[in-house]
Every structure is written in structure tokens, then in C-alpha cells.
Amino acid sequence: MKQTLFLIPVCLLCMAFRGNMQAQQFKTGAFSDRVKTLQVHPADKWDAAPIADLNGEIVINFDVMEAAPGAFTYTVTHCNADWTPSQLIQSEFMSGFQNPYVDDYTQSFNTTVNYVNYRIAFPNENIRLKVSGNYAVLVFPEHDDTPILCACFSLMERKSDIFMQATSQTDRGMNSFYQQVNFTITYGNEVKTPMQDLKVYVRQNNRADNEAALLKPLRIQGNQLIYEHIPALIFEAGNEYRNFEMTTRRYNGLNIEAIKYFSPYYHVMLYPDPVRAGRSYSYYEDINGKFFIRTLSGTEAHTEADYYVVHFFLSCEKPFPETVYILSEAFNNLLDERSKMDYNPQAGGYEKSVLLKEGYYNYLYVTQKNGSPTGSAALPEGNYYQTENEYRAMIYFRRTGDKYDQLIGTQTIRFK
Numbered sequence: 001m002k003q004t005l006f007l008i009p010v011c012l013l014c015m016a017f018r019g020n021m022q023a024q025q026f027k028t029g030a031f032s033d034r035v036k037t038l039q040v041h042p043a044d045k046w047d048a049a050p051i052a053d054l055n056g057e058i059v060i061n062f063d064v065m066e067a068a069p070g071a072f073t074y075t076v077t078h079c080n081a082d083w084t085p086s087q088l089i090q091s092e093f094m095s096g097f098q099n100p101y102v103d104d105y106t107q108s109f110n111t112t113v114n115y116v117n118y119r120i121a122f123p124n125e126n127i128r129l130k131v132s133g134n135y136a137v138l139v140f141p142e143h144d145d146t147p148i149l150c151a152c153f154s155l156m157e158r159k160s161d162i163f164m165q166a167t168s169q170t171d172r173g174m175n176s177f178y179q180q181v182n183f184t185i186t187y188g189n190e191v192k193t194p195m196q197d198l199k200v201y202v203r204q205n206n207r208a209d210n211e212a213a214l215l216k217p218l219r220i221q222g223n224q225l226i227y228e229h230i231p232a233l234i235f236e237a238g239n240e241y242r243n244f245e246m247t248t249r250r251y252n253g254l255n256i257e258a259i260k261y262f263s264p265y266y267h268v269m270l271y272p273d274p275v276r277a278g279r280s281y282s283y284y285e286d287i288n289g290k291f292f293i294r295t296l297s298g299t300e301a302h303t304e305a306d307y308y309v310v311h312f313f314l315s316c317e318k319p320f321p322e323t324v325y326i327l328s329e330a331f332n333n334l335l336d337e338r339s340k341m342d343y344n345p346q347a348g349g350y351e352k353s354v355l356l357k358e359g360y361y362n363y364l365y366v367t368q369k370n371g372s373p374t375g376s377a378a379l380p381e382g383n384y385y386q387t388e389n390e391y392r393a394m395i396y397f398r399r400t401g402d403k404y405d406q407l408i409g410t411q412t413i414r415f416k
Helices: 002-020
Strands: 035-042 051-053 058-064 072-079 094-096 105-107 116-122 127-129 133-141 149-156 160-167 178-187 198-204 219-221 224-227 234-236 242-246 256-262 265-270 291-293 307-315 323-327 342-344 349-357 359-368 389-397 406-415
Touching: 035 149, 035 349, 058 149, 116 127, 116 133, 133 406, 149 406, 160 389, 178 198, 178 389, 178 406, 242 256, 242 265, 242 307, 349 359
Parallel strands: 051 149, 160 406, 265 307
Antiparallel strands: 035 058, 058 116, 072 133, 094 127, 105 116, 133 149, 160 178, 178 224, 178 234, 198 389, 219 224, 242 359, 256 265, 291 359, 307 349, 323 359, 342 349, 389 406
């Protein structure tokens, strides 16, 4: 009865919030410092992109840093290819009702930091999604119209095939600082005017800041679109991701210099990171910015992994002329205040301290010019054509007169 009585006012509040979001692009991220370790993946595939088949399962997992469970509801919004809200009304993209409670949660066990782990899976007993495309889930505290997080994912119905490759032989140089993506899309008879009906987005390592969007092909050949020699598909190669692993406070893990306790937290001091630009390229295996939660203190990492304050330090005698950020899925690949570093002239480098859950982490340092949305690894990390990167193409289809973008194909490759 509690949920039924609460449904109408929450609907009105969420509608008001969504009205303010019409022109805004949704991105996965937390709006509250209480929210940590936000992850969106297909079920049982922690290292996969947040994409599933139309009838597949997507899982949203996050922690709220409180000792006792709270009451949270969530709304679902169908989005265009550019992550703005689509024109579909609720009954056209989902069955069920908005604002169900997040009722799958577990309190942390045997940890020094108390938190509650929450899980939302689609489909569920309250909501079933009907159409392909992009979706944004907003989670709200009870009796509050301000969301604490946004979680984005995509559902696909395959109607096209993609042949994709990446090369260091680019139109901006051969085996230099760049990698170029080329691909061919094969589409079916449903697509009548492909130049107008299809939208293409390409990401490197699941980054939105340097995404190539709304690309026009070089040429059409039969029922194929050929994407070659496209300037927007030339990406900075970057460098292999740095890493560290903390799975226990009893001894130092990978790339950890010390672990100390200062009430109320354990603090993990990483070894100082040197600037790698200008050095020789060195290969080592990474997971392209992802992270994996694990602990040696229990069998259920989602609720038994502890939280430590992790101290990052990038050694740099003089500050860069651009703002420095930590690029990682740990920060949902967002370049914002949560991932921004501060320069300490006394210490001779950039510093950042952040509360993170036990596990294995990948990260890079990037800089961003004022007014630019794009991060660059050139100054702190260097760009090396040999770098192993992951590239993903997403193909959207909308006929003239349709109200939404169908996701009709995806392809992911690795440049090695």
C-alpha cells in the first residue's frame, strides 16, 4: 500500500524533473557523494559494455554510503541516439509503472566502512522494456525529486552487420600518434534511405568525451555503407592504462606503496606515477579503463569488499597548461570535479584522494583544455600507435516519421 500511495506524487515530481532534462544528454554518473561504485553491465558480464539484446538482462549496481537501507525509487526514460529523451510515451517503450522501489539491496558485512549495495535488473516484475535503443534510469530518494544517480544502457535488435578494423596507418601519419577506424555496414531492405535513416557512433574504450558521432560514409556500395578515410574516425592512440589492485589491508597490493589507518578510514598510498610522455612505449596487459570489484576478506565482493581512501599522485615539476583528470570507469569516464586533480607545488605533482572499493583498477591521466569536452593523454601519458585500444561502433536506424532511434547493430574490436 505504501508504494501505491506514493506513486502519484512521485510521478508528478519526476515529470517536473524530466521536463528540465529535455535538452540535456543523459550520462552514467552519480549526483550525490553518498553514491559509490556505480556499474551498468549485462548480467554476469562485468567487463562488457552496457548493451544487451532486446530480450536480454541488464544490471545496475551501486552502493550508498549509509549504515541502514534507505527507500529509493527509479524512473526509466527512452532516449534518442544522442542520449536526449525520445518522443515515445511511456506505454510505447515499457510495460509496467514508473517509480517502483529499489527492493533488491544488502547491507555490507564485516567492513570498516558501512554501506548498502543496491541492484536493479531489467526486465523485472515491475517493468519490461519493449523497444530497442538507449535507456536512462534515474534513482530518487523517497520524497525527493532530485536524483542521486543516472545509469545508461542500450538494448539492441540486430538488423545490420558491421565489419570493422583499426589501423595505425592513418591519414594523419603512419605509425605515429594515432589510430584510425574503418568499417562497412551491411543493412537490410527495411532501410530505404541509409544516408538519412542511419546514425553511427564510435567510442574508444567506452569514452564519451572523444566519441565520433553522426558520421557520413565515404560512399554507398549496393546495400553497404563504406566508412573509410573519415577524419572523425582518427583517434589519439594514448598509452596503456596504469593499474593498481587492493584486495586486503593486511599487505600491499599491486602498485601500492603503503596502507595506513587514519580514523575513520584506511588509506592506500599508490606509488607516485611518472609522466610517460616522451618515453619509449612499453606494453603491458590492461582492461582499458575498467575495474573489477574483488576482496580476499569474503566470498561476496559486492557486500564484503571494504572501502579505502586511495591517494593518486602524478609527479610533475611544473603544472601543465591544461586541467588534469583521472580517466577511468571508476569515475564513469567523466571528466568532472570527481576526477579532477589538484597541483601541489610543495609536493611537486598532481594529487587526488578518493574513496574506492576493494578491487583491481585501470586508469589514465588526461588533460582538458578550457571549453573543450575532450580529454587528451598527450601531455601526461603520450600517444603511441602500438597502444592496445578497444573500439565500439553503434548503428541506429530511424525512418522518416518514426519517433525513436532503433539500435540495430553494434561491433567491438581491439587494436593490438
